[in-house]
Structures are given as C-alpha cells and as structure tokens.
Amino acid sequence: MTSEKILVYLKNISANLGINDVSKAKISKIGKGDYNINYHIQIGNRNLLLRLNIESQSGLANQIVYEYKTLQFLEQYGIAPSPIYLDDSKKHFPYGLLIEEFISGNELIFSIDSIKRTAKTIAKLHNAPIKNQDFMKWEDPLREQYNQAKDDLEKYKKRKVRNEELISLGSDFLTKFEKNLSNFKKDYIPRSLTHTDLNPANIIDNGREVYLLDWEKARIDDPSYDVAIFFSKLLNLWASPRVLTAEEKKAFLDVYINETNDKTIEERIQNRLILYTLHGVFWAAQRLSDVEESVIDKNLGDQNYERYKKFADLEELKKLIEIAPH
Secondary structure, eight states, X not given: OOHHHHHHHHHHTHHHHTOSOOTTOEEEEEOOOSSEEEEEEEEXXXXXXXXXXOSOSSOOTTHHHHHHHHHHHHGGGTSSOOEEEEEOSOSSSSSEEEEEEOOOSEEOOOOHHHHHHHHHHXXXXXXXXXXXXXXXXXXXXXXXXXXXXXXHHHHHHTOSSOOHHHHHHHHHHHHHHHTTHHHHGGGOOOOEEEOSOOOGGGEEEOSSOEEEOOOTTOEEEOTHHXXXXXXXXXXXXXXXXXOOOHHHHHHHHHHHHHHHOOTXXXXXXXXXXXXXXXXXXXXXXXXXXXXXXXXXXXXXXXHHHHHHHHHOOHHHHHHHHHTOOO
C-alpha cells in the first residue's frame, strides 16, 4: 500500500471528511496489527487513523462495519476513538476501510498511576448499559470459552505444520476441565460489553485519560474475561517489555471494584485466564503454521512472525495448568 494511493482516495472523499485540501496530508504507516494495516493521516491540525481490515478476527463477514458501529455506541463514554468514515465497498481498496479519530498519547507503559487510569476506563466500559444493543454475545461465557479452546485444538490437529506436545497438553487439560464446567456456570454471566483484546498496544495513555483501540471483536460477556486477559502474561508481552506486578494488579482491582462494585471479580479471573492462555497459545501456533505453510498475507506474516513465536509459550501454559482449579 502506497501513500500516493491513499492520498488519491482522500481527495475523492475529502467532502465527507469536511476537508477542503488534502494535498499536503502526511501519511505514515503505524503499528503492527495482526488483522489490520493502520495509517496515521495528519492534515493541518486534524489527525485521523485510516484502518484497512485485511482479515476478519471475529469471523464476521462485515468486520469493519461491526467495528464502526461499536465505535458509534462507545462515543458517548469517551473511552474510544470517534468514528468518522466507513467504506465497506472494497472498490478503491480490496479491504473494508474505516477512518476514525487518531488518539494522541503513548501505548500503555505499566506503572501504578497508569494502571489506575486504565482500571477507570475499563470500568466505564463494563458499566455501560447494553440492553437492546446488537453485539456479539457469549450466552454461557465459560462454556463458550471452553468450546473456543476445544475448537482451537481440533483445528490445530489438522495442520500440516504442528506441535505435537501442544496438542497433547491441550487435550489432557480440556478433558479434565470439562468435568467441572457445570460447577462454574452460575458464576459467569453475560452482563457487560467487553473489549476482548486488552494488550498494551491497544491502550493509549495520555497521562490524564486512557483510551481503548481496536474494537473489531467486542462482545457481551462476563467482565472477568477482560480483566483476566489484561492480567495475562502472554498478552502483556505482546506489546510490553514486562508483565504486570502483583502490586499493579492490586491497584487495578482496588480501583475497578470501587467503580463497578463487582466484589467477586478476582475469584472469577483464574478459570478465564487459563482458558485464554490455552486459546492464545493455539492462536499463535496457528499463525506460525499459516506463515510456514504460506497461507497468510505476506505483509502480516513478515511483521508479526517473531511475536507469534513469543506468544506460543508452552512453559507459561504448563505453569497455569498445574494450578488450575479442576
């Protein structure tokens, strides 16, 4: 994708953006999204983000439309970019396209203060009323998360390039975990909109407020999912040089519980964290297979291969399985 091609496109839609002259636009590729390619566009004092959806992470055919509508819903809460323009025609580019507000700030750097700001933002999301909202939904959150991991296992078994140790580890754990699923069901209720991908690269902190980016697979779920993955070692290391400390996790929970009055959130995290880690390792292993079998968009594969290897961490999975409540 060239800046010249994007500039031509911007000229064609300049009236929709409320911009008279885009000829001096500064266009730069940013980030390392696994399903999207993102560009920062600066035109005078306006800063926009142009987002091209290369693959559908949620499995939805209208991925970019879903993300646009999610941003529309969230605009009233001030925790996400404002949506500006949607183009799902695929006439100018072979991908769905979304233009949104560019949020200035830094990717989340862990500290007590930044974690407290993040807790307030996530609490706002989980407190948002969702009645009559048309989002994806996990009706039985823990069961559906278990089914997701089980599907991951079955798909991975069919790969030409696969890790047999991962298959054995995942299969043994899921067999044991399933026996206790019914005991946990009452604890997990689909009562909040969740982001589902809270890695530090999707969290922008300007020192005063924290904003959440990349809303392509938001869904209604038990809020424990978001908190569990935010605490996940794997997701921390996707875009951070270190993991959250025990002190930082406590600071998060103190603020979050005060804002949401969710007094059992900590008790509900562990099951979700283990299943998420299993899903994450299988996901990364699948993406490694995609690269090695040459069935992934080359741009995505080249920019993310080393991160896939880091994410497919069997040792971390083994540690969690050893302490699993099954």
